[in-house]
Amino acid sequence: MFRRLSDGKARSVSFTFDGVPTMAREGDSVAAALLAAGHCSTRRTAVSGAARGPYCLMGVCFECLVKIDGRPNRQACMTTVVEGMRVETQDGAAMPGQEE
Template identity: 80%
Template sequence: MFRRLSDRNESWISFTFDGVPMTARQGDSVAAALLAAGHCSTRQTPVTGAARGPYRMMGVCFECLVRIDGRSNRQACMIAVTNGMLVETQDGAAGAEE
């Protein structure tokens, strides 16, 4: 569904998504890296369990919430992926203390 526009010679970094090793271009947002890898869903809604994922890619809709390095409610579209980052699907609502 999504693909990169070019394969320029760029730096690649490693991260994991739900325990699976992945790569991303240096400077990619978490959402862009996940979409490029074929993952369109980043969370499930707390009420119905419906899948949600990146939508507007500019930080206004909160559809792309994930757990990053142990912290819930992180907007994947607003955070640059870093080497060794641990990204997890967020299931339902996460408390403010997480």
């Protein structure tokens, strides 16, 4: 659903989303990297389980919450992706004490 404009010259970074190896550009937020890889649905809500995805990309809507390196409810748009990062769909509320 998003494509890169060709004039970027940043280096690539690899991370995983729900276990699947995925490429990003250095400097991307996790949310941008997920959208670039075609994922517009990145969590299920704690209330009804509805699918949601990044909405504002500026840290105010909390729709892009994901698990990052085992830590739940991280704002994907406020976190810069780094090499080897483990990103997962946030499935409802966080289970406390389940960081790996």
